[in-house]
Amino acid sequence: MPATAETATEYTRNELMCVLAAREIADGDVVFVGIGLPNLACNLARATHAPNMTLIYESGAVGAVPERVPPSIGDPALVTGSLMVTSMSDIFQCFLQNGKIQVGFLGGAQVDKHGNINTTTVGPYHAPKVRLPGSGGACEIAQHAQRVLIVTKLDKRAFPDQVDFITSNGKRVKKVITNMGILEPDDSGELTLTALYPGVTFEQVQENVGWPLKKTQRLADVSLPTLKEIELLRAKLDPKRLHIQ
């Protein structure tokens, strides 16, 4: 997208990551929302180009319209004004397993070359160096959402060649939206750099990825955030700057 009067001139890379994640959502999409950055991106999409998207939270809220940014995925603001509140059994069976979810957003402590996500343990499972929270709903979201998108910051430890534990399978991962560029699976399923953010070099991305990174022949430009998106993020959606700093 060429720069226009609408384009923000000043933004952080985390804000750009969040804006690009939001733009992956089409108006009308049914989206399974995860905690943290995905939550922020989904609520940004709803406030901008995708007012008709349906936000579904594993806690049971369907068509949520939170008036505050929910600090957890079970926040009471997800209930008030939503289209439906149902049991978790319905959420996982009637919605997710039944193929009703178009987009599933996941974060991850570790993401490997094939998009597999680890949120279980760093080090061996039975003698962990770091015990992470575990799957939650991520494992089933990765298996059943039609498009799986990962939103997470690049870091060498977070992007190893192989994850220590596969919590969520990478087969359905369509894009990994990071704070430096975008990775997408090539024909063999290997995550490959397809777009770089302004001011970032390929070498900088490679430094933060634990395998020899391939890139597409012609790296795409990303469309820059608009003033409105940045203003929404800062003033309304993440005023404490928990995710966008």
Add this chain to the structure above:
Amino acid sequence: MKNKVLSMKEAVAAFVQDGDTVVIEGFTHLIGFAAGHEIIRQGRKNLTLARLTPDLIYDQMIAAGVAKKLIFSWAGNPGVGSLHAFRRAVEAKPPTLEIEEYSHFGMVGRLSAGAANLPFWPLRNYEGTDIPKANPRIKTVNCPYTGEKLATVPALRPDVTIVHAQRADAGGNTQVWGLMGVQKEAAFASRRVIVVVEELVKESIIRSDPNRTLIPGLQVDAVVLEPWGAHPSYAQGYYDRDNDFYAAWDKVAREETSLKKYLDEFVYGVKSRAEYMKKHPGLAERLAAKPRICAGVDYGY
């Protein structure tokens, strides 16, 4: 209907025993902190604690030494970070807490099987993941109709389930609104059920809105009236989640000594939830829900 109203102390003494498998359910919403604290005060031992999200309440119970095993699917402090007592126990060499781990869908399936009196629950899940390798109780079955290979999880039949709810009558007919998690499945899967409520209401109130009833009295052994019993979790229409408490817990739980000090003051140091609330002046005003009344429906015919 029989009056099942007991004090928290009486209900825990009567229905929670050493060695039990205990489920305190509630997904972010309606987590039974008051009940968990009473179990700690009564010094139960060797419990198997099961819950999708152990949350702060099981972190406190693990720290207090009531648990020998945890069955779970997501052990974090939502939006904040780690459950530190849980991590200390699991990262210890050797670990001091046994774990059995699923995903949320797996835990929902386990309780659904228990509630339906089936031995297991089939689900399409875990393909290409290490979760079944870490937990051999996750198996597969070939569908007798299509031949499709499906994952299975075993039924969970807790000895006792504790559910926090907005209201119930004295017979245990329990109404919940807002997020309902897996409380219904957990209650029906369980041998004994304690319901803890913000308000005790007349049976006629329950009967005026029967679709709101999540758990019928026939499945309930004890009803405990305990306003604010879910704090720092929340009760829709009564009080908000104490997100500041969840954030502050990170620092409290990071060190064993500060966690112990918390338990000494706010769990062992009080006899009841009413005393706990006295130790938190201003809390009720800070978190009281702003009303959003629904229109109601016509049950006439």
